[in-house]
């Protein structure tokens with residue numbers, strides 16, 4: 001059993017995937033590999049089948065549930081490497097968007113490297129992100145959008161922040177299947193990342209930039 005076999009099982013919506021992952025972990029296969037090249041790759045394949053109309057909404061839903069169960073299991077085996085807090089992040093899926101697997105992985109990876117993460121959930125109105133970021137004295141607001149139709153709702157958060165003269169207070173980053181660096185640049189976000197590991201690097205770099213700016217202000 002290896003990661004690409006897991007990807008095929010996820011794509012086939014096979015209920016034995018969870019057991020197969022258990023066995024793979026027992027055999028010593030890296031859980032991070034099973035997550036990235038197994039479960040996430042499998043979901044991409046499901047997305048391709050949905051796009052080509054081979055799969056429909058019911059299959060998407062089944063894939064989502066199956067992936068959640070797989071991730072819960074893999075989660076328990078990922079290394080814990082928490083140090084002192086490296087920054088405070090508020091993250092969630094923007095209004096209209098119900099995809100929570102992708103941002104959930106970002107939240108998890110950030111926690112693992114020591115960020116304090118506040119996950120808001122899905123379908124989150126712009127003002128809820130801002131209220132929570134103020135309440136938690138956050139450094140970074142992470143906005144997840146998986147649909148072309150919900151990307152403008154990332155922009156809405158930025159517009160509210162500008163209107164409220166709070167834009168300088170927070171770093172705003174975006175991500176999700178249909179987002180891109182171009183979309184992030186166009187709305188004036190501070191960054192974009194294609195996956196959870198790049199999101200960690202992005203947040204670490206933004207924190208460095210913030211602490212340098214802090215020193216410059218003193």
Ligand code: B12
Nearest residue numbers: 047064097098099100101102142144147148175176195196
């Ligand atoms: C599973 C799934 C669903 C499940 C979601 C279950 C759940 N609990 O999340 C359900 C069934 C609910 C669903 C519903 C719909 N979906 Co859907 N879905 C998917 C699918 C197959 C996988 C998504 C996923 O979770 N992938 C796994 C994660 C790990 O993906 P990832 O992108 O690699 O995640 C990384 C990055 O995106 C990044 N990231 C994510 N968030 C953030 C945030 C920040 C701040 C940063 C920095 C990075 C970051 O890091 C993540 C981790 O590495 C995708 C296909 C795809 N290619 O993405 C379609 C897809 C996203 N869905 C799509 C569609 C059309 C829909 C529906 C409109 C279908 C319908 N007719 O009703 C609805 C919309 C519901 C809504 N209002 O949100 C389309 C969107 C197309 C478009 N042009 O907008 C896709 C692309 C499928 C397709 N090819 O057509 N879906």
